[in-house]
Amino acid sequence: MKVQPLHKSQAMRERANMPDYDQTAAEFSWAKARDSMGGPIPGMLNIAYEAVDRHVAEGRGSVTALRWVARDGSRREFSYSEMKTETDRFARLLQDLDVKPGDKVFSLLGRVPELYFAALGSLKAGAIFCPLFSVFGPEPVRARMEIGGANVLVTRQKDYLRKVAPVRAALPSLRHVLLVDAVDGAPSDTLNLGALLAKTPADYEIAETRPDDIALLHFTSGTTGKPKGALHAHEAVVAHQATGRIALDLRPGDIYWCTADPGWVTGMSYGIIAPLTNGVTMLIDAGEFNAEAWYDLLEAEGVNVWYTAPTAIRLLMMAGDDLPRARDLSALRFLASVGEPLNPEAVIWSNRIFGKPFHDNWWQTETGGIMISNYASMDVKPGSMGKPLPGIEAAIVDVQDQGDEEGLTFLGAPMTTGHLALKSGWPSMFRGYLNEDARYQACFMNGWYLSGDLAMRDRDGYFWFVGRADDVIKSSGHLIGPFEVESALIEHPAVAEAAVIGVPDERAGEIVKAYVLLNPDHKPDDALRKSLLGHARKRLGAAIAPREIVIVDDLPRTKSGKIMRRLLKARELGLPEGDLSTLEKAST
Ligand code: ATP
Ligand code: MG
Numbered sequence: 001m002k003v004q005p006l007h008k009s010q011a012m013r014e015r016a017n018m019p020d021y022d023q024t025a026a027e028f029s030w031a032k033a034r035d036s037m038g039g040p041i042p043g044m045l046n047i048a049y050e051a052v053d054r055h056v057a058e059g060r061g062s063v064t065a066l067r068w069v070a071r072d073g074s075r076r077e078f079s080y081s082e083m084k085t086e087t088d089r090f091a092r093l094l095q096d097l098d099v100k101p102g103d104k105v106f107s108l109l110g111r112v113p114e115l116y117f118a119a120l121g122s123l124k125a126g127a128i129f130c131p132l133f134s135v136f137g138p139e140p141v142r143a144r145m146e147i148g149g150a151n152v153l154v155t156r157q158k159d160y161l162r163k164v165a166p167v168r169a170a171l172p173s174l175r176h177v178l179l180v181d182a183v184d185g186a187p188s189d190t191l192n193l194g195a196l197l198a199k200t201p202a203d204y205e206i207a208e209t210r211p212d213d214i215a216l217l218h219f220t221s222g223t224t225g226k227p228k229g230a231l232h233a234h235e236a237v238v239a240h241q242a243t244g245r246i247a248l249d250l251r252p253g254d255i256y257w258c259t260a261d262p263g264w265v266t267g268m269s270y271g272i273i274a275p276l277t278n279g280v281t282m283l284i285d286a287g288e289f290n291a292e293a294w295y296d297l298l299e300a301e302g303v304n305v306w307y308t309a310p311t312a313i314r315l316l317m318m319a320g321d322d323l324p325r326a327r328d329l330s331a332l333r334f335l336a337s338v339g340e341p342l343n344p345e346a347v348i349w350s351n352r353i354f355g356k357p358f359h360d361n362w363w364q365t366e367t368g369g370i371m372i373s374n375y376a377s378m379d380v381k382p383g384s385m386g387k388p389l390p391g392i393e394a395a396i397v398d399v400q401d402q403g404d405e406e407g408l409t410f411l412g413a414p415m416t417t418g419h420l421a422l423k424s425g426w427p428s429m430f431r432g433y434l435n436e437d438a439r440y441q442a443c444f445m446n447g448w449y450l451s452g453d454l455a456m457r458d459r460d461g462y463f464w465f466v467g468r469a470d471d472v473i474k475s476s477g478h479l480i481g482p483f484e485v486e487s488a489l490i491e492h493p494a495v496a497e498a499a500v501i502g503v504p505d506e507r508a509g510e511i512v513k514a515y516v517l518l519n520p521d522h523k524p525d526d527a528l529r530k531s532l533l534g535h536a537r538k539r540l541g542a543a544i545a546p547r548e549i550v551i552v553d554d555l556p557r558t559k560s561g562k563i564m565r566r567l568l569k570a571r572e573l574g575l576p577e578g579d580l581s582t583l584e585k586a587s588t
Contacts, residue, residue, distance in 0.1 A: 006357050006380040007282065016376035021387060028390035030427055034211075034238045040541060044404070045211040045239040048123040052087055053206065058194045063252070065550035068113050069297065072285050076113060083276075086113075089202040090121025094152070097176055098193075101126030101207050104148055104173075106380045107262075108155040110134045110164070110544050111286045113263060114180045114193065119272060120156045120425045123215055123234075126207030130217035133263025133559055138163040140581035145171055146231060147435060148217055154178045154193065157186055165189075180321075211235035214431060218265045218386050220365040223584035224470045224566055229434030230365045232433075237273060239428035240469040243389060243402075244274030247307055247361055247373040253280035255301055256500045259285070259294075259308040263486040264560045265365040266338060269428070270307055275367075282303075291319035295327050302331035309339040309548065311561030313346045314494045315357060317494045318519055324353050335377055336361060340562050341465045341483040344382035360385050362465065362475045364451060366443070368428025372463050384462040384486060385455070393423035396457050399450060408446050417466050417479055420455040421448040454481065471565045473502030475510045482565060488539040489514060489549075492523035494531055499555050500546065514546035515568060517555060524551040558586045 020026050039049045040057075049539040055061060061081035068076045078086065088275050099105070105122040107129070108427040109115040115131070122129040130148055141163045144152065150173060153164065168174065179459045180193035210214070216232040244250045248270070256275045260266035275282040283301055287293060289312060298306065302354060316324075327448045335350060342360040351357040361373035362385040372394060374386035388394040396418040398409040424447055433440045441449055454466040466472065466481030482500040485587060491496040497517040502510035516525060516532065529549060536545040556567040570577050 003348070003382045004350055006347070008377055008379055011379040015504070017249050017251065018375055018390075020090040021378050021390070023373055025245070025388075030238060031393050032244045032425070033391070037238060037241070039206060041188040041208050041558050043210065044208045044235045045237065046126075046206055046209045047124060047215055047234050047240075047273055048087060048120040049206055050241065051273055052080060052083045052120055054277075055279055056084045058159060060279060062250070063279060065276060066113065066116060066284060067113075067255075068279055068284045068300070069286060069301075078113065080276075081499075083117075084200040086117040087120040087124055088204040088572045089200050090117045091124035091206070092204040093196055093200045093203065094122065095204065095585060099125060099154070099176075101209070102128065102214070103151040103153065104128045104130060105152040105385065106130045106132060106145055106148065106150040108132045108134055108136070108153065108159050109180065109478060110156075111261060111284050112180065113284075114154065116272060116284070119268070122205050123209075124204065126213065127387045128217055128231075130219075131262045131268060132219075133261055133314070134159070134580070135559055136163075136263075137246075138158055138166070141573055142167045142170070143581065144219055144227075144229075145174065152176045152178065154180065156181050157183065160187070160190060162409060164356045168570050169578075180524055180566040183331060196558055209234050209242065211427075212431070218268065218365050218435065221560050221561045221562055222579055223263065223469055223558055223564055225574065227580040228365075228436065228439070230368075230430040231432045231434060232368050232428060233431050235390055235427035236269070236368045237277060239426060240269050240273040241277035242391070243370040243373075244278040245374060246268070247370045248307060248336055249376040250275060250278040250305055252466045254304040254332070254333075256279075256305045257283040257285070257297070257301070257303045257307070259306075259312060260291075260339075260560070264509075265427075266307075266309075266366070266560075268370055270338075289315065290298040290317050293321045295323050295329070298332065302403070304331055305334045305336075306332060306334045307338070308563055310337055310346060311557065312338065312344045313350070314338060314497055317349050319347065321353060327431075328331065329354060332356065333358060336374075338363065338370070339560065341385075341487075342383075343483075343487040345487065345490050346505075347380060347382035352569050357382070361501065362386075362463070366430045366451075367422065367426075367427075367523050368430060369547060371422060371426075381462050384458070384464050386463065387461050388463070392426055394463065395423075395448070396455060397421045397448070397450075401445075408448060416462075417454055417470065417481070418457050420451045420463070422448045422451065423447065423494050471501070473500070473510050473512055475502065475505075475512060476508040477542060478543055480512060485512060485514065485536070485540060485544065486547060488536060489516055489532065489546075491539065492535045494532070496526055497555060497563075499563045499565055499568055501565050503548075503569075503572055511548075512544065512546040513572065514549045515552045516549060517552060524557045549587050558582045559584050
């Protein structure tokens with residue numbers, strides 16, 4: 001089945017922030033994008049200034065910056081002016097606590113307003129902010145705080161007592177613990193954030209940060225192994241602002257909802273910085289995924305731009321079409337997805353249900369911002385990640401890293417599989433892996449950053465994800481990307497999700513094995529297994545189709561929703577399971 005491109009009308013193109021991709025790509029320069037930024041002091045650049053203070057300085061302070069929906073459905077709103085006050089106050093408190101530029105402020109919080117004030121206040125103070133996902137257990141929290149050298153932690157009393165207090169003695173750099181919900185009898189080695197803020201004036205002169213000063217520490221998702229700590233500089237804001245405008249089509253006044261938690265890079269870059277620098281109203285939902293509640297929120301809040309992930313989209317598809325059909329979702333203008341490959345089925349489904357497709361885009365914790373994307377003005381080829389962002393040069397390369405042969409070969413022929421590489425030097429590029437310099441250096445060759453993912457580029461310049469280099473299967477001389485096989489399986493009406501791995505085989509080298517999760521109302525019997533194998537063989541050919549398909553009740557995922565193929569493989573082969581700190585159902 002060849003999927004047809006989804007065309008954008010002339011009117012849709014003209015309405016987009018970037019009406020003509022080719023023209024913008026030809027004219028774009030990061031230097032120009034940066035020209036419009038800078039703090040009150042010449043030469044300074046600070047993410048929080050661009051996200052908050054600039055709007056106030058330029059007369060937009062009364063616009064709503066943050067609309068927070070609590071778990072019980074109640075709402076609180078903060079204008080850009082109020083955000084300035086609250087973040088100034090937080091920065092001032094850090095200063096009063098003798099927190100210096102370069103110190104590390106960690107958070108372990110759900111999506112509560114204090115998280116947003118702490119993040120931006122820390123950036124104002126010149127500190128390095130590191131948000132941890134609130135669901136992490138004691139061991140992942142301890143490990144990250146220890147290797148990150150946390151100086152301050154902002155958290156809830158319950159989480160402190162359970163996850164941090166027992167190991168506090170092993171965290172000598174941790175000077176202050178600020179509790180957002182301290183009650184009587186709070187531990188004496190903690191501080192009551194609310195009480196301290198109530199006494200702190202919102203009067204603060206923003207730190208004079210420079211573009212290369214480190215601002216953020218983000219741990220990767222741990223999909224392929226032990227999570228790495230990626231460091232980002234204040235200059236990243238140039239990319240966040242530009243990608244928010246060009247790739248997410250954000251406009252001042254939009255109601256925007258990014259469903260990612262700030263504990264992951266998406267929730268920081270696109271759940272805080274990109275929307276605020278673009279002057280939108282961002283919706284924060286403190287609750288967890290629930291299909292009905294999500295559709296309710298989209299309708300009730302009149303969301304215009306929605307950024308989510310394939311795992312959520314697949315769950316929405318499973319929940320059926322009646323839910324969205326029963327609601328007025330006409331305010332939605334632009335839909336985007338990131339985090340995993342987006343199956344063509346999902347793009348076609350969204351186009352049918354919302355009258356517009358999800359726009360897939362590709363990036364990583366390391367790239368800090370969107371690198372390859374589908375744009376509002378560009379035809380969508382379902383299953384493709386789109387084209388490189390203006391200002392980004394992407395290539396498909398072969399890597400030789402043996403002895404004298406070290407170097408890159410650029411694979412120019414259309415639809416050739418190779419490593420996805422980016423010409424280094426964009427503003428949100430990571431500046432290091434925490435305590436792992438050799439690993440950082442090994443990501444670069446001849447001025448290019450090697451992403452660790454395999455991809456192809458077609459004749460029209462669209463990029464297609466093949467798989468992570470670690471997940472690709474070599475079978476009888478074929479290089480098989482799990483994504484292609486998984487997408488074919490998902491086309492079968494019984495299949496909701498699929499994960500594919502290579503299993504060693506004497507004759508073929510590896511054979512393809514698939515794990516599938518069924519849609520409701522389908523029984524895992526032999527007839528279905530036969531039908532799945534037949535469908536896969538017909539769609540993919542005998543060489544690529546899975547030799548074995550296992551029907552499962554669940555797939556191992558990261559807490560951010562990514563399928564962990566490495567774990568399926570380790571279990572299949574009886575090998576050690578490796579780091580499980582980000583496993584969705586980890587017990588620690
Ligand atoms: P780790 O590096 O710890 O193994 P991770 O790579 O999953 O975890 P992230 O930085 O959160 O950590 O994820 C980036 C990766 O997610 C990309 O390298 C890619 O493999 C995958 N990814 C993200 N967006 C897309 C997309 N649109 N299509 C395909 N893959 C994607
Ligand atoms: Mg990675």
